[in-house]
Amino acid sequence: MTLYDKFYLNDGTTLPHVGLGTVHIQGGKGIHQIHSALDVGYRVLDTATGYNNEGMVGEAVRSSFIPREQLYVSDKLPGLAHQYDKAIALIQESLYRTGLDYFDKYLIHWPNPKEELYVEAWQALVNAQKYGLIKTIGVSNFLPEHLDNIIEATGITPATNQIERHPYFNNKDLIAENDKRGILSEAWSPFGREINDTLTNATIKEIAKKYDRSPAQVILNWDNQHHVFPVVRSASQKHQYDNFHYLDFELAQEDMDKIDALDQGEKGRIEGQNPNEYEEFI
Template sequence: MNSKDTHVLRDGHRIPSIGFGVWQVPPEQTEEAVTTAISAGFRSIDTAEAYYNETEVGNALRRSELPRSSFFLTTKVWNTNHGRNTTIKAFAESTRRLGTDVIDLYLLHWPSRVRDLYVETWEALIDLKREGLIKSIGVSNFSVQQLARLIGETGVVPAVNQIELHPRFQQKEVRRFHDRHGIVTESWSPLGMWKNGVPSIQEPVIQRVALKHGKTPAQVVLRWHLQEGLVPLTRSVNRLHVRENIALYDFSLDPDDMEAIRALDSATGRRGPDPDTAEF
């Protein structure tokens, strides 16, 4: 990985500046999708035990001509496996399905406040990292309050927090907390989900910026993430879109472009669950 296309995590490891995710990709399509992503240039692959396609991700990585060390592999522990012993067992099962001994980044998928075991689960991740089975540990979908509790009770700061983040929902409060503590922000649903029947990439502002640069609206939004210092996780099973989604390094958005997209932020822009109120 070229250093200019990576972020340095707080533990010294590097994460690629853009990743390929397989959420909601059916298992029967996952291996081909990951193979296409690798061919396009993606080196960061993001999965989870709850996606039910870890085996297929592992197959694609093993069948690649590139060595395992070329890839940054992320997976996640699901809520029903929170707790020290169940987390350790879930981790072992994920590594078995993925066909690898070491995970580059292991995340708590959600805080699952109704179980209230995320601190104990985090302690299990800390131990697995100490044993050398995980290179970096982090969380996903954690609010500021949940991050503060996790850090306060264990003294260990997550390397990453993977959260819903797109032009309509920019999570500025959480990102300020991340910046203060050296946490890298990963963006899931970076293009924005559907709202009132219109995808966010059809926003007139984004359409105008795309026309100005001769790029697709999706490329403009993903470039915005990169210039904001975020790590977007793209997803597509369309070969053309996969290639377009990583072709982001031959143009830049100017300050006016960036501000115009920042102005799309909305307090009501969240489309996924709120970690402070989610009942799972």
């Protein structure tokens, strides 16, 4: 198996081995938590309009004293702005909120397929990239038919697809579909958030003991060896450190298989959010 210290995207850019999730990281306390992560070494910050923290993320970036070009801010378009004009205006508004000149990466947060507007939203991202507002464009929670529809309409393939993925819902078929199209899979909620008990699962704990690593490091290593970019949230510097340093060991195939076998299919989803049914507008 291979471990990736960076991930190459189909637009010629790269991502490091891990990104920091920021849902629930907010306000003045949030700035300290982001600075703590930057001190550990994180450079990718994953936000969304719906997280109500774009201003905080921008402030944390500007007050970090790390050169802008070394930081990587990834934001997301909410479902309420899938119409073309609304999408362009919302991307600009998000830039004003962050106080940044461009986003390094920008994703459509959910396809909301019943609205039939995600192709229009994708066209807006394609053009926003041409205008210089965004460097890398991608999607989130897109299923194969959604991917094919946007690629066929615009000729442009997303660089990444950020999807639900953790040991109880490993989403391996969608990852294979992303791979087939040259799209990097990003894992959201790699630990199953505060809802699933992946970090205290007996199999994961047993594997962690075998390698003398933490359950968190085992899960992130498993993602990486499956060529998946993990987006993980932690407000604590101890956990941030742990999660950043997961590359110095290699899970054997038999242990990769044991984690793969924890998958529970659809019932393993954290909140049952099947992208064909679930809709999110904020």
